[in-house]
Amino acid sequence: MSQNTFPDGFLWGVATSSQQIEGGRHEGGRGESIWDRFATVPGKIADGSNPDIACDHYRLWRNDIAIMKGLGLGAYRFSIAWPRIQPTGRGAANLAGLDFYDKLVDGLLAAGLEPYPTLYHWDLPQSLQDTGGWAARDTAEAFADYAAIVARRLGDRVKRWTTHNEPWCAATLGYEEGHHAPGHLSPAEGLAAAHHLMLSHGWACEAVRREAPGAELGIVLIHSPAHPATGSAGDIDAARWFDGFFNRWYLDPIFRGAYPADAIADRTANGQLDGGAMPFVKDGDLKAISTPLEFLGVNYYSRVVMRAGANGKPEAVPPPKVPSLTDMGWEVYPAGLEETLLRIHREYAPPVMYVTENGAAYDEPMDADGRIDDQRRIDYLRGHLASCARAAAQGVPLKGYFLWSLLDNFEWGFGYTKKFGLYAVDPQDGRRIPKQSASWYRDVVAANAVTD
Numbered sequence: 134m135s136q137n138t139f140p141d142g143f144l145w146g147v148a149t150s151s152q153q154i155e156g157g158r159h160e161g162g163r164g165e166s167i168w169d170r171f172a173t174v175p176g177k178i179a180d181g182s183n184p185d186i187a188c189d190h191y192r193l194w195r196n197d198i199a200i201m202k203g204l205g206l207g208a209y210r211f212s213i214a215w216p217r218i219q220p221t222g223r224g225a226a227n228l229a230g231l232d233f234y235d236k237l238v239d240g241l242l243a244a245g246l247e248p249y250p251t252l253y254h255w256d257l258p259q260s261l262q263d264t265g266g267w268a269a270r271d272t273a274e275a276f277a278d279y280a281a282i283v284a285r286r287l288g289d290r291v292k293r294w295t296t297h298n299e300p301w302c303a304a305t306l307g308y309e310e311g312h313h314a315p316g317h318l319s320p321a322e323g324l325a326a327a328h329h330l331m332l333s334h335g336w337a338c339e340a341v342r343r344e345a346p347g348a349e350l351g352i353v354l355i356h357s358p359a360h361p362a363t364g365s366a367g368d369i370d371a372a373r374w375f376d377g378f379f380n381r382w383y384l385d386p387i388f389r390g391a392y393p394a395d396a397i398a399d400r401t402a403n404g405q406l407d408g409g410a411m412p413f414v415k416d417g418d419l420k421a422i423s424t425p426l427e428f429l430g431v432n433y434y435s436r437v438v439m440r441a442g443a444n445g446k447p448e449a450v451p452p453p454k455v456p457s458l459t460d461m462g463w464e465v466y467p468a469g470l471e472e473t474l475l476r477i478h479r480e481y482a483p484p485v486m487y488v489t490e491n492g493a494a495y496d497e498p499m500d501a502d503g504r505i506d507d508q509r510r511i512d513y514l515r516g517h518l519a520s521c522a523r524a525a526a527q528g529v530p531l532k533g534y535f536l537w538s539l540l541d542n543f544e545w546g547f548g549y550t551k552k553f554g555l556y557a558v559d560p561q562d563g564r565r566i567p568k569q570s571a572s573w574y575r576d577v578v579a580a581n582a583v584t585d
């Protein structure tokens with residue numbers, strides 16, 4: 134067993150998102166989101182559920198703040214539901230929606246928790262989807278207006294803002310692969326959506342800085358290292374392909390002001406781009422997207438192992454030795470987090486980094502004494518936190534860690550079947566039931582160290 138200590142002042146938190154925990158679907162004038170609509174389509178949500186009530190955080194937020202305070206946390210990463218602020222995605226602010234987050238922010242500060250809001254975690258107002266969603270450039274303009282409204286109201290108390298959460302998921306899963314709302318199957322829309330999400334990030338940074346001078350801005354990207362299944366040239370190239378499509382397609386425009394040339398060539402070769410042209414990219418877009426950031430949020434869950442398929446097409450394969458898998462089917466691979474942090478530090482050098490999501494889905498039973506022994510989650514977290522500590526010791530400017538997630542919640546197309554929480558949620562009355570990992574995490578936070 135070795136003790137891994139974190140730097141002084143390391144920020145400990147948990148992360149959630151509005152659509153996954155709030156519920157309150159019709160409360161306070163909230164409009165319809167694309168996930169509200171998607172969940173009504175038969176077969177889209179594995180357990181036939183919907184996010185209408187979710188964890189009922191809209192009603193129980195005070196209780197949730199008290200829980201976080203009890204864990205000794207210093208920060209809470211949550212997201213703001215755009216349809217609460219602008220029910221149709223445009224026009225005047227809905228004051229009841231702003232009031233909700235206003236009170237949440239005040240409650241957090243009073244409890245000694247720093248608010249880390251994310252402006253977009255996938256709950257696009259349905260009305261904006263009706264006019265093209267993220268595949269339409271207008272949505273990026275609307276997002277900048279929305280960001281300004283929120284910053285104007287909360288900017289006197291919120292210091293650090295995140296624009297988007299995992300734009301790869303919003304674009305690719307939503308518009309290209311159909312797994313997420315709005316459920317489209319169009320590679321062309323996926324590419325345009327990815328660009329407009331990033332463009333809106335740049336414009337939102339500008340809007341927040343204007344409304345809240347001194348604000349610190351960042352974006353949250355999902356990252357998976359891609360490893361070749363063998364040392365063959367084909368497999369190595371398949372890993373490069375995935376890295377370009379998943380990681381660098383977002384990192385490069387943000388930190389280098391350009392899309393990666395090899396990934397453009399890949400998309401040209403497979404017919405997605407005609408002669409490499411990207412008509413949705415206009416003059417000035419990449420300058421806006423590459424606005425300097427104060428921090429980068431990194432979400433990490435696992436790696437991917439790639440090989441060249443029979444026809445040379447890159448494909449993901451099961452990892453080489455029988456791995457331990459979470460309930461998402463994701464390999465438990467803690468070394469990938471250290472690799473990710475070091476790689477981003479070396480190649481992109483954001484001034485500050487946070488791990489903004491990391492955690493594992495495991496469904497553990499409650500015993501006769503009401504205990505939920507989730508040792509597998511503790512083991513997962515222990516390994517990944519040790520990875521963080523090692524990265525920080527090697528010079529990565531890692532300033533904090535947000536565990537995903539505080540509560541078992543609405544896991545998108547999986548409904549409530551995947552359980553990431555430190556706390557289970559009683560579906561009858563919303564009661565929060567601590568798992569063993571909650572007290573374990575509290576002890577890690579108190580010690581500012583983890584043993585592995």
Ligand code: IFM
Pocket residue numbers: 150153299432490537544
């Ligand atoms: O629940 C999601 C979250 O919304 C975004 N990042 C990954 C988590 C686990 O799948």
